[in-house]
């Protein structure tokens with residue numbers, strides 16, 4: 001076995017302002033049997049093979065379902081029902097297996113409820129209503145190979161990354177046919193490709209454009225998130241500088257879980273790096289301060305490590321680490337009101353999260369999670385633990401969250417300061433009202449217009465949304481008030 005992660009030693013080190021008394025459940029897999037098998041073996045006889053009910057009630061009934069939170073469901077399974085008609089399974093199943101069954105039940109119920117979603121719906125022709133504003137969805141540009149990220153230049157032009165490896169420009173509402181040259185070599189495979197683009201807050205003075213992408217490693221089939229900045233001159237990127245990278249011979253294998261969004265805060269640049277795989281060994285790197293994966297990072301805009309970062313004095317730690325224990329950060333945004341950093345991440349199966357990221361804190365992956373492994377087996381028997389920060393919002397089953405954006409425009413006055421989040425699997429645009437560091441209200445703005453990859457407040461005050469369409473080129477739309 002590996003030593004109990006260096007991260008723990010560091011968490012307990014006196015250099016930390018807040019010493020976190022972490023006693024993680026050290027997972028010695030397998031924690032239990034997989035949920036679909038358990039269901040078939042122990043539950044299907046009464047609740048039906050497809051959860052449609054029999055001797056016991058139907059378990060896909062939306063009206064009933066909402067009455068139960070996860071803890072109550074787990075208790076019903078463990079202790080049985082008060083009437084005694086539902087037997088107690090606390091003897092036959094361990095805590096982790098019961099947690100896994102809860103995830104399985106939620107997933108199955110949601111799948112039934114949503115039937116088969118209608119992906120790639122045509123844009124609505126008339127106005128849509130929402131709680132605060134009526135709006136139209138207006139076509140801006142089309143023909144992108146997975147439009148992953150958008151950024152506006154001060155002259156109103158929009159830069160768009162295509163995950164397929166190209167950087168494009170939308171000018172006066174037109175996608176320019178030529179692509180920007182001078183990009184570094186990008187690995188394009190599975191989730192790997194050209195990811196985020198961001199424009200320096202002082203662009204008018206310094207001309208810097210930042211890119212996050214998947215860089216090929218020294219060994220075969222390895223890759224890693226890398227961040228560079230460069231200047232745009234005559235359609236080419238020039239003066240390229242590395243802002244974040246690790247040695248090429250240390251790149252992990254595979255093409256999944258890279259992160260990576262870019263957020264500026266004064267002189268600082270924040271970004272998140274995913275755990276780079278689902279196997280237990282790499283996923284645990286999220287707790288290892290010597291590894292940059294599974295972390296939120298903070299550097300100066302030129303890539304230097306700020307001397308007051310939380311782990312700069314921890315032996316062997318990567319100094320750029322700002323927070324740890326995240327799985328695959330797909331969204332990152334700074335609340336302009338209070339400066340708080342918010343992150344969205346993909347869980348495994350279930351356990352997608354929205355987190356409020358604080359300096360030096362541990363977000364728990366993979367010690368605590370509300371998700372299960374893709375094969376249905378449990379990951380952890382804990383959903384909370386002392387010293388580990390719980391998510392502000394958890395989604396089980398998975399919705400696959402993507403980018404976050406605090407709306408800062410004037411066109412939708414009652415949305416100002418709200419947090420917007422896109423989702424991939426459920427193709428939704430969500431709006432959150434944040435108060436006192438918590439999500440106090442959630443609204444679905446639209447669904448099934450495509451996989452929502454990015455959201456940005458435009459210089460014109462409209463809300464821009466990048467949509468990946470399944471099986472055909474993606475598009476960018478903007479929301480305009482219909483009042």
Ligand code: HEC
Nearest residue numbers: 042043046055056057064076077081083085086087089101
């Ligand atoms: C012997 C039959 C039987 C078996 C086996 C059984 N249940 Fe139940 N279950 C019931 C009955 C009956 C109820 C309704 C109890 C009541 O209302 O008092 C129930 C209620 C429930 C509820 C509450 C749902 C609701 O709408 O009230 C859940 C959740 C549940 N069962 C899950 C499970 C799971 C998971 C398993 C397998 C581990 C399982 N049950 C196995 C008979 C069974």
